[in-house]
Amino acid sequence: MTLKDLARELGVSTATISNAFNRPDQLSPKLREHILTEARRLGYSGPDARARSLRTGRSRIIAVILAESLTYSLNDAVSSELLSGIAEVLDTRGHTLLLLSGRQNAASVPGASSIADGFIIYGLMPSLKLFSDLPPERPLVAVDFDIEDHATVHVDNEPACYAIARHALRVPTRRPAVINLRLTEQPCNGRIDDDQALLSAERTITRARLAGFQRAFVEAGIDPAEVPMWNIEENTFEVCTPVIEEILDLPDAERPDLLLCMSDRIALTVVTLAEQRGLRIPEDLRLTGFDGIAEGQYRAPRLTTIRQDSTEKGRIAARMILGMEPAESRVMATEMMIGDTCP
């Protein structure tokens, strides 16, 4: 049952049917009513979205392309919040959300995605060539990384990390350490030995956060090169666990007494494993996180962390895509939250 069938059935033109569904002012209310009830009776459920999108060139679909796998992204608090901010704005404007991962079968992305009216890209894409495959005339906003000639949304990673490290280092600290998130070029889940060689040039966020920490170290009279660093490959409890066990199970004399973590998930894993080992927080171990996810604020000890409003980040990206605000490069402020893990 197509629009044309319905038109023939009712003895009117296809244009009139189309108008009945899309532009009520273009036909008499009586006829419109007639058309709509007949349509329902004959089982015509409105203009086909496929044909419509071809003809109008718009689908009311916005694609979000995520650097990580969808499985990871959907279970990660930060990306979920981002998505929910995006969804919120799209919903109010009658748009819908197409979820794509840039990771696995990157090949399928350009094909399927060209149906979307605009693109929000989250996180650094392994295959940068992907961008050139996207229809160049449609809007594109990058979130949490930089890309030439396109709007981006960020938080102020460096100053935020400087601030929280400074806060942490007010208290005399014997053995500070840093747990990075995806800092290295090559996958590396554990201690980072070769300080420079492994630093990824592309992970601008991680580098900015580390730079903030290091600025605070220098200011506190600590040589950053002396601060031990670990790296974590994926922001999940399972992946964090072995690395953090390695750290917590060091002999007392070597175990850090301050852990600057690059995410709340890492920090929460530290809390969990420290509790299991009877380590007291903050007496035996102080730690800070990053993100400000809800889970870190419910139960004691509440994380000392940097809260970034990922939901708002998503809203902004969505508004930029929909042209509700200028698509420019934008840096959002963060907020330090002093919890129990590093008072």
Place this chain on the structure above:
Amino acid sequence: MTLKDLARELGVSTATISNAFNRPDQLSPKLREHILTEARRLGYSGPDARARSLRTGRSRIIAVILAESLTYSLNDAVSSELLSGIAEVLDTRGHTLLLLSGRQNAASVPGASSIADGFIIYGLMPSLKLFSDLPPERPLVAVDFDIEDHATVHVDNEPACYAIARHALRVPTRRPAVINLRLTEQPCNGRIDDDQALLSAERTITRARLAGFQRAFVEAGIDPAEVPMWNIEENTFEVCTPVIEEILDLPDAERPDLLLCMSDRIALTVVTLAEQRGLRIPEDLRLTGFDGIAEGQYRAPRLTTIRQDSTEKGRIAARMILGMEPAESRVMATEMMIGDTCP
């Protein structure tokens, strides 16, 4: 730059261009190579998905329609797991995921969604008329509720709840209570007074879970009508909090010593608020959850709960939609996990 432009530019037919992209065996490798490189040079990024989906009738998009708002669904562990299971399967088969909420502007759903090749519907939809608006010939799978003439995926709610309640009631219990999730017809966040009148006829899952609890009560010689019940409207910390505070702040003589909760989120909120009040778990208060979300298994006390594999539920729904397994009514087994909150 369209396929037709490219064809004219290269002096071949549109069919040949189309074949170059879709059916390599239909033309000589040499010509195909030529076409692909020229396409890239001239900025043609492959066949337009909109035109293609109109012509072929398939978009390689599967729509997931969620009963709750997207904001809620994306932040809820259970629906996120479901989505990630769906995404996992779709991804491996080159399909993508369109996220729709049946809640807000249900009007936009039929319009936008008719682009999808199939539909997965999660949770009871407030407006059942929605189904009649979906193109009837495309496959549809319902998850966690029943709908006539369509495949469904469920877990065995009643037996699972019977089993866990039976486990909990082995220990002599003075004042058991139940915290329901969305049981009532009318919104009600708090104590349920009028036992029968408010029970929603549509919330089949909640009713099945409650029935399981009640069967165990009867078996333990407890009159279910004497067991106090509360209701929670939305499975979030914020919405749970006031209700659970009301329960925990009852005078000692009235405060339940066993709480059968219909979700882990509710149970975790109980744990959090009980800790704040210095109540010991399980000595002062025993409790059980439902779902088996990861967050409930990391930190002590680990929840005693029913684990349902929501990820697998999603995988099954997706496989049914893609025709990888028969689309029938399917009930999945659950697993009781004895944690610390009700040993």
Place this chain on the structure above:
DNA sequence: AGGGTGGACTGGAACGATTTAGTTAGCAGC
């Protein structure tokens, strides 16, 4: 009565691909 106006509706050309039913050329087999 004639001209002007505007509301209601229609015809038909796009939109950008896919696909069926060919056509052509080249070559092997006898």
Place this chain on the structure above:
DNA sequence: GCTGCTAACTAAATCGTTCCAGTCCACCCT
């Protein structure tokens, strides 16, 4: 030299809408 076959490519119909450019008619004004 003729037939038959295959590989390589093409012409044109089609998918289901939207929307521009009209047509038609009723009504109002002078």
